[in-house]
Amino acid sequence: MRQKLLQSWQKISHIGTNDEMSYLDIMRLKILNQLTVSIIFIILLFIIKTLFEGEEDIYVLFIILVFSSAILPFHYFKMYQPARMYWAIYFPLLLTAATMLYGRGVGANTAFFIFITTSMFLFDNFRNQVLANLFIIVLFLGSMYYTNFYESPYADITDDGDIILMFIITAVGVSTIILTFIQEIRKYIKELENKNNSLSTAYEEIERFSYISSHNLKTPVRTIRSFTDLIERDIKRGKTEHISEYLEYIKQGSEQMQYLINDILEYSKISQDKHIELESVDLNKAMSFIASQAQIGATKPIELQISDLPIIESNRTLINAVFQNLIENAAKYNDKPSVEISVSYKLASKMHVFSFADNGIGIDKVYHDKIFGMFERLHSDPNIVGTGIGLAMSKRIVERLGGSISLISEVGKGSTFFVELPV
Ligand code: ADP
Numbered sequence: 001m002r003q004k005l006l007q008s009w010q011k012i013s014h015i016g017t018n019d020e021m022s023y024l025d026i027m028r029l030k031i032l033n034q035l036t037v038s039i040i041f042i043i044l045l046f047i048i049k050t051l052f053e054g055e056e057d058i059y060v061l062f063i064i065l066v067f068s069s070a071i072l073p074f075h076y077f078k079m080y081q082p083a084r085m086y087w088a089i090y091f092p093l094l095l096t097a098a099t100m101l102y103g104r105g106v107g108a109n110t111a112f113f114i115f116i117t118t119s120m121f122l123f124d125n126f127r128n129q130v131l132a133n134l135f136i137i138v139l140f141l142g143s144m145y146y147t148n149f150y151e152s153p154y155a156d157i158t159d160d161g162d163i164i165l166m167f168i169i170t171a172v173g174v175s176t177i178i179l180t181f182i183q184e185i186r187k188y189i190k191e192l193e194n195k196n197n198s199l200s201t202a203y204e205e206i207e208r209f210s211y212i213s214s215h216n217l218k219t220p221v222r223t224i225r226s227f228t229d230l231i232e233r234d235i236k237r238g239k240t241e242h243i244s245e246y247l248e249y250i251k252q253g254s255e256q257m258q259y260l261i262n263d264i265l266e267y268s269k270i271s272q273d274k275h276i277e278l279e280s281v282d283l284n285k286a287m288s289f290i291a292s293q294a295q296i297g298a299t300k301p302i303e304l305q306i307s308d309l310p311i312i313e314s315n316r317t318l319i320n321a322v323f324q325n326l327i328e329n330a331a332k333y334n335d336k337p338s339v340e341i342s343v344s345y346k347l348a349s350k351m352h353v354f355s356f357a358d359n360g361i362g363i364d365k366v367y368h369d370k371i372f373g374m375f376e377r378l379h380s381d382p383n384i385v386g387t388g389i390g391l392a393m394s395k396r397i398v399e400r401l402g403g404s405i406s407l408i409s410e411v412g413k414g415s416t417f418f419v420e421l422p423v
Helices: 002-013 023-053 058-068 071-076 080-102 108-122 126-149 160-237 243-271 283-297 316-332 390-400
Strands: 279-282 302-306 311-314 339-348 351-358 404-410 414-422
Touching: 002 023, 023 058, 023 071, 023 080, 023 108, 023 160, 058 080, 071 080, 080 108, 080 126, 108 126, 108 160, 160 243, 243 390, 279 283, 279 316, 283 302, 283 316, 311 316, 316 339, 316 351, 316 390, 316 414, 390 404, 390 414
Parallel strands: 302 339
Antiparallel strands: 279 311, 339 351, 351 414, 404 414
16 A cells, blocks of 8 residues: 555655756756646635535635646646746735735745745746745745735634644645755765766776777787888789798688688677667577577587577567577587587576576686686687687676676586576
């Protein structure tokens, strides 16, 4: 019950807010919505009081109730400026009318403070703030003047209860404004702190990333440079028998550079703090495409066993990249005459768990964490193409999707990688 009430309060507070709004505008909207709901509640209290006392002016209160609720539809239809004007004009006028009709005994004057306070943060420029306050002061003085020189028609039906009620209303109103203000500012500071922390982590990562990227790019450049020097030397000496071999090394070096550049670009794309679009992804379809791709590029037979996979809410491109990388690795790091890969799925404690088991060369336990680092490769076999980015990227993707990646493996006995994604 309490939870439901809180949720409704939150929902009403957020009427008219959207993600593109500035923090200050959201705060203004929330405060106005909350005050409007409080005023509606107070008018309802007056209606109940009037009902009990059997007085006849109840229909007036209903009209006031309708007019006082107008801020909410204004916000709902994104009419923000009219909502603020309405707030700053309608309610002070209402208070003035109440004082004129019921006399000072109704205690409406204290409630002017709510509008003095709100006009300070509702309007951006100083001129509007001053105008709003002048308007309130004029109304206040006007109502004083009126009650001094004229008889209020319903003065006799007010009592001390009205003054107390008005005092409570003002106190609650001003406290609501200040409390919401403080709460929102606290939230804003916390968010800023978090952003600041993630910015410094991102900055450190960029530094590390550019350091290792340039370091890794230097290796193929060095290879290309050395072999072009050798070719130049041989040509000068009139020797040509090694040139095609040197050219092969240059080709390999430039290919390696191309892979590196592509992978680095891919990695930095997913590293950027972009919003990930979620969609419904049929993993059976995705997997059969990845499997057919793996067969095309294979130099030896690949036996792929894929269990029935689910349709999940995820990002097709990202999840494809992870699964493709795991299948490619399972086929690449394999010394058996026939590659065996088995992909299976289970649902465990609100997580989709996918496993990729292979009969490959396996990975020593000491490297199980290391292989997820950027540019980490355990094999120097020149026949196995790679950049050491695949697993680092997979880890980054899976973590950005709210999941995790791990493995169990033993040298010579194959490896099983586990990808866990939240349901
Ligand atoms: P790459 O394949 O480009 O070298 P990865 O980041 O995908 O880079 O893999 C990092 C390293 O982890 C690989 O170089 C390899 O040594 C090891 N590795 C990855 N997958 C497997 C596997 N299924 N079996 C054995 N070793 C693997």
